[in-house]
Amino acid sequence: MPREVRERQMLDAAVAGFARHGYQAASMDDIAEEAGVSKPLVYLYLKSKEDLFTACIRRERAALVEAVRGGTGADRADGDGPRAGGVPGSGGSGAEQQLWRGLCAFFAHTAARPEGWSVLHRAHTQGEPFAREVAGLRAEITELVTLLLGRAAVDAGCDEEFAEREVSGLAHAMVGAAESLAVWANSRTDAVPSPKETAATLMNFCWTGLGQMIKGARWSPHR
Amino acid sequence: MPREVRERQMLDAAVAGFARHGYQAASMDDIAEEAGVSKPLVYLYLKSKEDLFTACIRRERAALVEAVRGGTGADRADGDGPRAGGVPGSGGSGAEQQLWRGLCAFFAHTAARPEGWSVLHRAHTQGEPFAREVAGLRAEITELVTLLLGRAAVDAGCDEEFAEREVSGLAHAMVGAAESLAVWANSRTDAVPSPKETAATLMNFCWTGLGQMIKGARWSPHR
Amino acid sequence: MPREVRERQMLDAAVAGFARHGYQAASMDDIAEEAGVSKPLVYLYLKSKEDLFTACIRRERAALVEAVRGGTGADRADGDGPRAGGVPGSGGSGAEQQLWRGLCAFFAHTAARPEGWSVLHRAHTQGEPFAREVAGLRAEITELVTLLLGRAAVDAGCDEEFAEREVSGLAHAMVGAAESLAVWANSRTDAVPSPKETAATLMNFCWTGLGQMIKGARWSPHR
Amino acid sequence: MPREVRERQMLDAAVAGFARHGYQAASMDDIAEEAGVSKPLVYLYLKSKEDLFTACIRRERAALVEAVRGGTGADRADGDGPRAGGVPGSGGSGAEQQLWRGLCAFFAHTAARPEGWSVLHRAHTQGEPFAREVAGLRAEITELVTLLLGRAAVDAGCDEEFAEREVSGLAHAMVGAAESLAVWANSRTDAVPSPKETAATLMNFCWTGLGQMIKGARWSPHR
């Protein structure tokens, strides 16, 4: 059996095992058995448990990023043609649509591959080498979100400074909210919401606030 | 040395160890050594590794909840007398202020006790008994947030149905965003923001959006 | 080295260790070392200390029962054809001969495998799961003896009632006497008696008494 | 509280604990708790677990020996008055009566103090220092039985050689049979036999055989 096929079997088994039991509790014995191969073969192909887990993270990370990027249309020639423009809240900005589609893609992906998502979501807890890897993923996503938010702000005519000073925190908030909603949506037993519904919840939650900020309004405790 | 003191030393050491290495990777040997105590004593007082970790979670959970509850003023006689009222966005609602102060307290607490926060934040990954414990914490906080959001909505004169149908999802988003921001704030090496700044970021992010929702506006992809 | 061979080595080492130190005091380290093997291998093959000890008991029990059964000729087609008959004391009963040969086999076996015998003899002290196992052995042997004694009684023409009422106690006495003699014979440093001598001692001790009982005579304190 | 009283409490608790769980499995913690004292006090009075167990054995051994000796009337001025005389089987020998009464006393004692008996019965399994102690008890009892059997033989007019050559083995058989019957009687849940019944079972079993031997008859396999 060709190496690539075997290797994918192993990664599948590993993702399943790590998702179910976590990094430490999943044993190489179980993973090898689930993959239908002997343990030495796993070591021959994937070096060590650490490397195996890293490979899982990388694969799932790539899949998630590809899904979200695809959703935003970032890979399509995007600046072409007239953009609908407009501020958040006024409807139809290109960046706004991209964000919306990215969120939809994100929730669709995490719902479609719960085990992969579980691996990613749990990996930052598992010690240094993996935390770094997931931090990379988070940075990648956050950067994308930051870009979109920033572009929306610029579209709306607000100064560059805003993008640099405040958008990053907002992006972090958004990513955290999305993460939380993904877990929540995946774990519901009753009426599990569709990806679009979940994405709409998040857009409802924050988009207007963002629009206000771009206009220069700030929330403050004593008004 | 009296039992209570020793026990607190052990819990301190355990929180530090679990925060640094995670549940599985932290060894009882190391924890005992860090506590300046022999291993058998740890077992004598805290029964088992599982019980020790549970005790850590419970302690930190209680501290966090107390801090946040105290921040919201939930323990003060608060509903009495006429409330200032007001919609989100119009300033000065009782619920809005409570939420604001709760967030400040939350970010202040997580910044003041990074290890305790780390334990709580990582515990849901560490297998069933612990996941349940932090799920309880999350539920407790989410319920509080749901209550505040719902009350704000009612204050603003919107129908009860809103509270029941949508507020829960929003609360989850908010809790997730707060969690993410807490980690992010704690992990920054440059210019770490004050708790109030972080809380303001989150309020800016979502409060206006919430106000719009209460008024009946909904975000939709094709406008 | 093939699994079966290794497994037998381990059982041999375990029987030796348990015989020398008892269940609790024998350490898995020592057993593994004596078997010329690492500890994990012992666990891989035999699961746990408890299972290992149980396996020892079962093996030695089977060997002992087989030896004794073989000695009685119970496996040969023995009841067929006219039996020589005869009461205890009158010589030559089939049951009497079987008992004699069974005793010889028993003492020969316990002398030939002192460690195995020691394990069996000491196991009833070592807690529930093992006590049950040797209780089974004891019951098996006692039942065999009861059968032979009962048959001898019936051969001698005594009523069935005798067999049911009193033979069981006698069988217990006989088994206990045999057990005691086996230990005693094994532990002698001077002139250790041959199995046949030991068996003859026991037959001398009780056979005539049994014959008298069958005839209806009873010992009583005040005659 | 005076030392003697405390010490007896501890021994009582220890006997109970050792009887229930065996030497190794009984913990000093449990014993101290059952005795209603702190652990250091146990160590102050009884030095170590080994010494504690030895003390238990010695106390129970002394009690058992005293009971049996008392039963045989060995401590009474025994040669006085006319003895009934007679061979085993012919009724009424002094030695025979002594043996009978000794057996009754033995079974009565083991039934009355099951925990003490359990300690003694299990101690020979627990490693060297204790095995020696119980071997001493066994030797003491066996010697007594040997003496009685030998005296009976001499009473019956058989030569001295018999006593020296064969009586010892018979005594071992008898002691083993008695031991086995004691355990069996103690462990029965249905109709537990009285000490006298158990003793009668044993006398029935062996006394006539012994009588025959004294007369010079020997059992042999081929008659």
Next chain:
DNA sequence: TATGAATGAGAGTTCATTCAT
């Protein structure tokens, strides 16, 4: 006399990992 507090030493068990084939 009596104890609360503490520990050294060692047990059973598991797991990632590697030979030899």
Next chain:
DNA sequence: TATGAATGAACTCTCATTCAT
């Protein structure tokens, strides 16, 4: 390419035993 056989190292947990008071 693939594996049955084997292990070093580490972990959780327990227990007899002793200070300091």
